[in-house]
Amino acid sequence: MTSVCTAERKEAGRPVGRPATPMSDWNELQNDLSREGYVAADDLAMALHIALSLGRPLLLEGAAGVGKTEIARTLAAVKATELIRLQCYEGLDAAQTIYEWNYQRQLLSIRAASEAGEARAETEARIFSDEFLLERPLLKAIRQPTAPVLLIDEIDRADEEFEAYLLEILSDFTVTVPELGTIPAITRPMVILTANGTRDLSDALRRRCIYAHVDYPDRATELAILAKRCPDIEARLAGQIVGFVQSLRKEELEKTPGVAEMLDFAAALAGLGINDLSGDPVVLQATLATLLKTQADRANVPPEVAQRLAGKAA
């Protein structure tokens, strides 16, 4: 359902103090991200910077595999804070996203109370207290001592009802539990929402957010990403890999390979000890399994096509 992962990395590698030339904050953020291994395009870095400085949620839209989720993880690392992740799916409701009472404990407690002869009003007050409340990601995110990064992943998979609920939380960062009253936010989380166009999002949600469209990276950016993530790959092969994947994206495919797939592809080649993409057609065809994920796509890229693309990239 939801998973929470902590990024405990401290700001070890960051320079102390400001650089000698005054650099604007957003460049600094871009550099920080890059130090943690995320190469962000200018408009994405700027959108993130503005979202952070204005305290607005950031809505990232783009095809699958362009690094939308990854930026939240990197941001948590940069800010040395926790990442709270809420994966959306159809039918997600408040009990799974905000809070739930711990029913088992409540039952036990009522039983014990009735045996001890406790008055009903007291029991009721006790079992509907903070102690019996199970925090779910959204409530958890606003009750952290240091502001966490809240990642609401694939918001377009959740239904409209959840979107409406989310709007309420994102605008005033309070949660109302009928039995407890209104719980205000201790800190305001840095909210990142991602969507990949399964469903059209409501205008209200779009307007609440700072928007950035994340596209497949251009050649230079993708090379930089590859160099960051797989520093062992030599420049010539890296150029070939990126060229190959970039031209593969132009082919008519059902699932266009994203950055993650490109990295898998590079790792596979590195693992097999390949240093020239056009060298061995059999190995190339085998490693395509990391890039092409459907039967039809595999059929669309027979060895000849793969060879042609590899030859072009070389």
Place this chain on the structure above:
Amino acid sequence: MSRVTRFAARDPGIAPRVAAFLDHLRAQGFHVGVAETDLALSALSHVACADPAQARLALKAVCAGCADDVARFDDLFDAFWMNEGRVRQRAMPSQTSGEMQHMRSTREDRARRADGSGIAEEPEGGDGDGETASEGTGKLVASQLRNLMKKDMREIVSPEDVRRAERVARDLGRALRDRRSRRRHAARKGAQIDFRRTIRKSLSSGAEPFKLARRNRPDRPVRITALCDVSGSMTLYAKPFLAFLSGLMRADPDSDAYLFHTRLVRITEALRDDDPLRALNRITLLADGFGGGSKIGGNLNRFARSYARKFVNGRSVVLILSDGYDSDAPDLVGAALKRLRKRGCRVIWLNPLKSWEGYAPIARGMSAALPHLDLFAPAATLDDLAALEPELVRL
């Protein structure tokens, strides 16, 4: 590098200029309001706003709301701040339709509506009159656009038809909805227990949950997506079908409608216009080429690749209203429907010719489509459509 725009001395501050810029964006169909102006100003205070590159990125992050906005933003920014001559942004519907995949539905119409009012900041505000006229008559611009329109939709569909169609559409929608809920019921073996209420109730009986409160899922509405063929061979049947579409749009806020002949046009927003007649007026503008040739395969394919990715899911019913006479290759229809079915939707094809005696689906496009259909039924009039209700329930 283009020159930075010079501003009149009477608006010296940054605030009025940013406000004017947002006005400019609004005129081009961006969904920005007063809140965004405020947001834009505070965003600029967090960057070095004297640097055009930074200001551009910052304003883009604040003002753009979807992929299409992002794509157009740079030109609009240049047109306003960089004084880069007269950049013509607004394209006629006939030209834009090819690139509409990533557009949000309301864009085109809103842009036109806003332009009609002649915003002063817009560089080419002067040529707004042609557009203004389009609101009024429709025919004038239609002829200016040199389109092939032979009929005015208002002559085809009367408001009474729309009202009647609205009823039919509502009934059909309900038929589909009921079916959906039954299926859910059968699949739900162990209904959930509502712990929250159960525990509260059990307090009075000393933690003994005698009464189990249960939870039931509400019925989920089905989303109807209708594609109507308005090519030459369908002219006779256009009337009931268009009435049905506009009734459907009014009856069901989740439904979606498209017209196709040689091109595919999304008419959902146009049909939702408050005034039914004006809605038809707007369709008149969108549907240039009405009564022309038909490219069913190509259009369905385009639909499956563009709009369907966004609007069609497992809860959708795609309703195709066409006679199946196609000038595209027949296997294209089959491939398009196959792709569409992959999204989990159900496909219903209503063919006006099927009610003819001795009709066999031998039109190449039609026979290629048959294996992919959930229901292939005759429908030539509104009454036929109304009679479909039991069929849909059974589906």
